[in-house]
Amino acid sequence: MESLSPVIGQKAIFPSTTGYTDHDLFSGPVRLRTVRNLNRACRRLRIRVQAGNGVSKNAAAGVGIDFSDPDWKLKYSREFEARFNIPHMTDVFPDAVSYPSTFCLKMRTPITETFAEGYPSDEKWHGYVNNNDRVLLKVINYSSPSSAGAECIDSNCSWVEQWVHRAGPREKIFFKPEEVKAAIVTCGGLCPGLNDVIRQIVITLEIYGVKKIVGIPFGYRGFSEKGLAEMPLSRKVVQNVHLSGGSLLGVSRGGPKVSDIVDSIQERGINMLFVLGGNGTHAGANAIHDECRKRRIKAAVVGVPKTIDNDIMLMDKTFGFDTAVEEAQRAINSAYIEAHSAYRGIGIVKLMGRSSGFIAMQASLASGQIDICLIPEVPFNLHGPHGVLRHLKYLLETKGSAVVCAAEGAGQDFLEKTNAKDASGNAVLGDIGVYLQQEIKKYFKELEQTADVKYIDPTYMIRACRANASDGILCTVLGQNAVHGAFAGYSGITVGICNTHYVYFPIPEVISKPRVVDPNSRMWHRCLTSTGQPDFL
Numbered sequence: 275m276e277s278l279s280p281v282i283g284q285k286a287i288f289p290s291t292t293g294y295t296d297h298d299l300f301s302g303p304v305r306l307r308t309v310r311n312l313n314r315a316c317r318r319l320r321i322r323v324q325a326g327n328g329v330s331k332n333a334a335a336g337v338g339i340d341f342s343d344p345d346w347k348l349k350y351s352r353e354f355e356a357r358f359n360i361p362h363m364t365d366v367f368p369d370a371v372s373y374p375s376t377f378c379l380k381m382r383t384p385i386t387e388t389f390a391e392g393y394p395s396d397e398k399w400h401g402y403v404n405n406n407d408r409v410l411l412k413v414i415n416y417s418s419p420s421s422a423g424a425e426c427i428d429s430n431c432s433w434v435e436q437w438v439h440r441a442g443p444r445e446k447i448f449f450k451p452e453e454v455k456a457a458i459v460t461c462g463g464l465c466p467g468l469n470d471v472i473r474q475i476v477i478t479l480e481i482y483g484v485k486k487i488v489g490i491p492f493g494y495r496g497f498s499e500k501g502l503a504e505m506p507l508s509r510k511v512v513q514n515v516h517l518s519g520g521s522l523l524g525v526s527r528g529g530p531k532v533s534d535i536v537d538s539i540q541e542r543g544i545n546m547l548f549v550l551g552g553n554g555t556h557a558g559a560n561a562i563h564d565e566c567r568k569r570r571i572k573a574a575v576v577g578v579p580k581t582i583d584n585d586i587m588l589m590d591k592t593f594g595f596d597t598a599v600e601e602a603q604r605a606i607n608s609a610y611i612e613a614h615s616a617y618r619g620i621g622i623v624k625l626m627g628r629s630s631g632f633i634a635m636q637a638s639l640a641s642g643q644i645d646i647c648l649i650p651e652v653p654f655n656l657h658g659p660h661g662v663l664r665h666l667k668y669l670l671e672t673k674g675s676a677v678v679c680a681a682e683g684a685g686q687d688f689l690e691k692t693n694a695k696d697a698s699g700n701a702v703l704g705d706i707g708v709y710l711q712q713e714i715k716k717y718f719k720e721l722e723q724t725a726d727v728k729y730i731d732p733t734y735m736i737r738a739c740r741a742n743a744s745d746g747i748l749c750t751v752l753g754q755n756a757v758h759g760a761f762a763g764y765s766g767i768t769v770g771i772c773n774t775h776y777v778y779f780p781i782p783e784v785i786s787k788p789r790v791v792d793p794n795s796r797m798w799h800r801c802l803t804s805t806g807q808p809d810f811l
């Protein structure tokens with residue numbers, strides 16, 4: 275089929291031409307100077323958005339689509355359906371046999387040891403999800419490309435429905451529970467909720483009747499490193515693990531080649547693999563899925579996206595993000611109290627967020643204590659008449675104190691590049707927090723003005739904690755749905771929440787690029803409104 279999607283995994287997007295309205299920005303009392311600055315911000319933001327914001331929106335728009343074709347919408351929908359098709363075991367094994375699901379909550383007979391009497395099932399139970407059920411990926415019908423945050427396919431912002439697969443238990447399953455050996459692995463950095471997801475996967479597997487469940491220790495490394503033994507898992511083992519942060523199984527970056535991982539999967543007889551991690555981990559999971567197909571191994575590889583950075587495409591949020599934001603507020607509050615109590619105090623908080631400023635933006639919004647929020651997606655000047663330093667001077671003169679929240683990926687252009695990489699190949703970033711602290715001190719020293727600068731770096735504290743209630747629930751649903759997806763015979767998929775519903779995505783679609791804050795989104799505009807910060811360009 276002719277490719278109609280402009281860029282795989284990327285929607286064709288027309289940028290807003292107006293950015294935001296005066297009403298949106300000036301709904302609260304704003305100082306005159308700030309109004310002037312915000313006006314300038316509007317103009318500059320507009321220019322920047324049109325220039326592309328890193329992701330060249332204009333360049334992506336309409337590429338490959340013949341809008342003069344009266345059927346272009348139909349073709350786009352078909353192409354979309356194909357892109358978001360979720361790989362199934364029957365793609366490779368057309369004769370794969372299905373069985374009535376052993377997941378049936380209505381007939382609560384205890385799971386028998388052997389299923390010798392046949393699988394428990396209840397055909398009248400309406401708790402299953404039909405394979406043809408779909409969830410709408412985009413729910414806003416933008417009337418114009420100039421609407422804030424508009425993501426359009428054509429220049430009229432025509433409405434084209436985009437459906438993705440609904441997650442949940444299916445009536446037919448493609449694995450006999452007694453033949454399943456399920457493994458769980460957690461990779462990358464820590465994230466609140468890892469233990470909650472592990473727990474739910476184990477509990478749900480047991481409900482299906484699976485007896486062989488193991489944890490692979492310390493991420494993908496656990497597949498190859500000697501001395502790292504599988505950890506047997508059961509409801510009893512995981513019962514209370516969600517009460518603490520971290521990962522029961524341990525995490526790591528780097529590790530063996532995909533072919534070595536698949537060798538190990540074959541040797542161990544694993545036929546269900548649940549992979550908890552971020553974009554790198556999912557790239558690995560997809561490669562494992564591909565390699566299993568190549569070798570004609572009947573295995574289901576299912577991901578559960580984990581990242582406090584919230585940088586995974588297409589989903590409302592990833593688990594752990596809410597908790598990280600909540601924890602981040604504690605650091606912001608401390609910085610605020612320090613700054614507020616000091617004579618001409620300035621507090622700086624650096625938060626995680628390698629390429630996405632979601633934590634910094636949301637924590638700034640939630641706390642209401644931030645005067646300047648700096649994120650990787652929005653460039654800024656430190657020096658000069660419109661720079662951050664000049665604004666800090668203004669804040670000290672008018673408010674007496676100021677608090678800055680910076681995402682770790684912000685302002686990297688100011689820092690010396692080292693080309694250093696971590697074990698997974700991720701760039702090691704310079705410390706923007708330390709740099710800001712130094713530059714602020716220098717600036718006020720040169721002005722011969724007092725500035726009491728306090729720097730807080732709560733980095734690991736915001737992700738090493740236990741999941742909060744909302745993340746706990748999200749983890750529960752995602753963990754359960756991961757198991758349902760595997761039993762349904764899907765592989766190379768990941769689970770997510772989409773417009774409050776739960777869905778399965780093919781892995782490549784969610785890792786095609788990092789999800790970033792759209793500087794033209796209502797949320798970033800709300801953040802600017804809340805902080806009152808000007809454009810720093």
Ligand SMILES: Nc1ncnc2c1ncn2[C@@H]1O[C@H](COP(=O)(O)OP(=O)(O)OP(=O)(O)O)[C@@H](O)[C@H]1O
Nearest residue numbers: 462463527528529551552553554555557558581698
């Ligand atoms: N393209 C890839 N193909 C195969 N494996 C990969 C790929 N990228 C990363 N990995 C593996 O995935 C694991 C986790 O990757 P990484 O350290 O980048 O964390 P992540 O999953 O992106 O999570 P985080 O959000 O914490 O960064 C590592 O073991 C790494 O070797």
Ligand SMILES: O=P(O)(O)OC[C@H]1O[C@](O)(CO)[C@@H](O)[C@@H]1O
Nearest residue numbers: 463464581582583626627628696
């Ligand atoms: O120090 P570590 O464990 O490599 O993790 C740091 C990284 O993990 C993340 O939290 C998730 O990718 C990033 O924001 C951060 O750069």
Ligand SMILES: [Mg+2]
Nearest residue numbers: 462552553554
């Ligand atoms: Mg990553």
